[in-house]
Amino acid sequence: MSSPAVVLGDIGGTNTRLGLAVGGRPAQVRRYLNSAYGSLDACLSDFLGANAIDARDARLHLALAAPTDAQSVRLTNCAWTVSAAELAARFGFSEVILQNDFAALAMSMPAMEAGDRVLICQGQASAAHPSLFLGAGTGFGASLRLPSGDIVASEAGHALMAPVTEAEAVVLERLRSGTGAVSIEDVCSGRGLSNLYRAVARVPQTDLTAEEVTRLALIERDDFARQALGLFFSFLGTAARNLALSTGARGGVYIAGGIVPRFEAALRASEFCARFRLPAPLEGYLTSIPVFLVTCPDPTLLGLSQLGRHR
Numbered sequence: 001m002s003s004p005a006v007v008l009g010d011i012g013g014t015n016t017r018l019g020l021a022v023g024g025r026p027a028q029v030r031r032y033l034n035s036a037y038g039s040l041d042a043c044l045s046d047f048l049g050a051n052a053i054d055a056r057d058a059r060l061h062l063a064l065a066a067p068t069d070a071q072s073v074r075l076t077n078c079a080w081t082v083s084a085a086e087l088a089a090r091f092g093f094s095e096v097i098l099q100n101d102f103a104a105l106a107m108s109m110p111a112m113e114a115g116d117r118v119l120i121c122q123g124q125a126s127a128a129h130p131s132l133f134l135g136a137g138t139g140f141g142a143s144l145r146l147p148s149g150d151i152v153a154s155e156a157g158h159a160l161m162a163p164v165t166e167a168e169a170v171v172l173e174r175l176r177s178g179t180g181a182v183s184i185e186d187v188c189s190g191r192g193l194s195n196l197y198r199a200v201a202r203v204p205q206t207d208l209t210a211e212e213v214t215r216l217a218l219i220e221r222d223d224f225a226r227q228a229l230g231l232f233f234s235f236l237g238t239a240a241r242n243l244a245l246s247t248g249a250r251g252g253v254y255i256a257g258g259i260v261p262r263f264e265a266a267l268r269a270s271e272f273c274a275r276f277r278l279p280a281p282l283e284g285y286l287t288s289i290p291v292f293l294v295t296c297p298d299p300t301l302l303g304l305s306q307l308g309r310h311r
Contacts (some may be wrong), residue, residue, distance in 0.1 A: 004094060005058040010101060011040060012065045012258065013077030018047040019301050024111060025152060026301035034078055040172070044091065044135055055091035061304045062097070063104035065139055067155060074099055077138045082135035089103030092219040097307065100153035102143035105256055105294075106133045109154075116296035117254065118264065121273040123290030125139070125252040132249035134240060134256025135294075136192065136232075142187040144247050156243055157185035164238060164275065169233060174199040187235045195226035210259060218266060233267060236260070237275025243287055245280060254293040264293055 006021035016037070019029035028051055032043040049053055051105045066076045072083040084096040108116075114245040125131070127147060134142040140157030161182050163169040175195055186192055190210035197213050198206045208216070216225035222282060236255075244253055253276075260267055277286045296302060 002302050005057050006054065006305070007044075007060045007093075007191050008301045008304045009040075009044075009060065009062040010298065010304070011062055011075065011080070011082065011106070012077075012101065015029075015258070016043045017298060017301060018043060018053065018081055019298065021305040024305055025300050026305055029301065034080070040082055040087075041090065042081055042125075044087075048091070058093055060091075060093040060097070061086060061097040061099070061305055062308050063099045063101040063300045065101045065137075065141065067153070068098045068100045068103075072100065085099065094190055096113070099304065100141075100143065101300050102133055102135070102141035103151045103153040104300045104303040104307075105135070105141075105254075106131070106143045106145040106151045107306045108294075108296075108299045109133075109254070109303075110149075111302055111306050112294075112296065112299075113196045114222045116299070117292040117294050119163065119290060120255070120264075120267060120293050121276055121291035124287050125237055125250070125290050126199050126250040126288075127262060129248055129250035131251035131254065132240075132244055132247055132248075133254045133256065134243060135255055136188045136190070136236065136260060137258035138190050140188045140192075141257070144249065144285065147250070147251070156239075157189070158183050159239075160184075161187055161235060164234070164278070168231065168234070171199045174202070184235075184239045188232065188239055192235075193228060193232055193259075197224055200227045200231070201226050204216070214266075215258075215261065216270075218263070229266065230270060233270035233272045234275050237270075237272040240272075240291065241278060242274075244276075244286070250285075253289060254294050255291065256299050260293055260295055264295075267293065 008019045011015040016032040019026040037043050074081045088096045131145045142156035144152040172266045193210040216222035217229040
């Protein structure tokens, strides 16, 4: 008897990616724009129909951009609520598992092949210490993989951001007005790029998306956009540094998410590594930690495809 199909889903604030677990890796991946489909049910119906899958003979493993302590989850940056029981009842899946998206990302580590990551900042990973996974997309996520293989999800994106330079202090002060504080996610995300452009250009609002800011910065060489992108990478370096120090992530730092992997050259040319390695009291601590950019197309789905093995 053949094994039941395993449908994988990465449900973010802007996009949903659905695929199948085939040989421990994702296959048949389709991307859905959340605003165009309106609900996860619509995305699932399209995917199941396109692949001629009977949900009654399938399992569903979902990674969600939100805490997943309960079996009914409201996404942090999308108005959807996802219920494991409702999905099982509506479609007939034999199993529905909800995972935090960055917890699922951390599960991908054992399955990563040579071409699935590139080294950004030199270092020597220690197998005896945790590995940190972080990234910027619609929001900012982070998780920790322990040497035992256990995964610790977090809500680090809502930790507060502090400036390092006077220019950063000015930008954060402009963003702080009205909210009282600025989180990592407020500057290290798609919305964060728009926020940084608004602060640098000194305009109260902007309709520019993260994609438009990066296009202006890298193609049209717009000065405000270039400053915003530079600040984005510097703040990302600060966030990665602080999280690595606070979690003891000497097993390495892995950067994923919907934004940074698309701009490897800009990341390398930025102040990211210099910021990540700002001196700490323990000499050599940060310089020993390697930083990798995750380059495989769907690393969260890759992690979900390992879920059975992880359990």
